Amino acid sequence: MTIAIFGAGAVGCYFGALLARAGEDVVLIGRQTLVDAMSFRGLQLEKDGRIEHVTVRASTDPAAIAGADLVLVCVKSPDTQAAAQAMKPHLSADATVLSLQNGIGNADLLSAELNRPVIPAVVYVAVGMAGPGHVQHKGRGELVLGEGPGADAAATRLNAAQIPTEVSAQAETALWTKLTLNCAVNAISALTRRPYGVIARRPEAEATFAALVAECRAVAQASGVTLPEDMLDQVIGITRSMSGQLSSTAQDVIAGKPTEIAMLNGEIARRGAALGIDAPLNRALAMMVGLIEPRRDAT
Ligand SMILES: NC(=O)C1=CN([C@@H]2O[C@H](COP(=O)(O)OP(=O)(O)OC[C@H]3O[C@@H](n4cnc5c(N)ncnc54)[C@H](OP(=O)(O)O)[C@@H]3O)[C@@H](O)[C@H]2O)C=CC1
């Protein structure tokens, strides 16, 4: 059976490469530049100090997901709705759909557009594209899946491909925890273009992370989610386990692409405002990243 990856960027190419390497039939749906690069030398997976060429099918055509029994959606959040609309006519009735995306609303958005359950996956990995068809792994690589139809079977296949995956009844808390990690580090990395290890060495870093976490905790609590007590330690842990990594937001800024900031710090600021909780640091970071990203309505 086929596994389709919709949105073959850093995350999609990385997990697609591991699945294909484990013998799964994988098809990547991505842009023409990726398909062109892969027609010459397959997918290049740079991991653990070596580059491996992995043979995977790639297409720009959403119809390539037809017949897939597992679909991993790996587009950035602003592209979620368009991706759902492109996939919908081709999706098998019994396919399991996973959202491998940051933020807390993507699985629900996909589910509403596709009219079927979509399982959120919390993604703990540091990857980037070194060039078209060349994915670079810089750290970690685990997934936490929410519960739902097909989740256990998907986890079994992912684990078999050396992708450490667990299914958790606490997926909502895990998504909020990941959102908080992203709110603490992504925008700062994007605005400064510095990797986490460099940021964490600043004397002001820990207090800044703590203040961002406190805002996220208050908004999460008012939304019915209790963040883990060791949230700040988890942020510091990310800066150590992924010290050389630039956030995905930083990678977007550098590539001149729109970012997911509205679904990260922007989400906390917006939800906080709706709940009567002020989140000035998250609001300021969302505004600053918003000002440097390309927008159609920029003046
Ligand atoms: N990179 C990382 O280390 C991590 C990323 N994440 C999250 O994972 C998700 C994916 O991130 P990442 O892989 O970095 O993002 P990328 O931008 O590298 O990958 C997304 C890819 O999908 C493509 N795409 C978008 N829409 C379509 C479409 N309709 N048809 C075909 N291709 C499409 C994009 O092309 P184009 O750019 O041309 O639009 C891009 O190549 C995000 O939510 C991110 O926050 C989570 C943990 C770590």
Ligand SMILES: CC(C)(CO)C(=O)C(=O)O
């Ligand atoms: C895990 C982390 C923080 C890795 O950089 C990420 O989710 C991102 O960059 O968006």
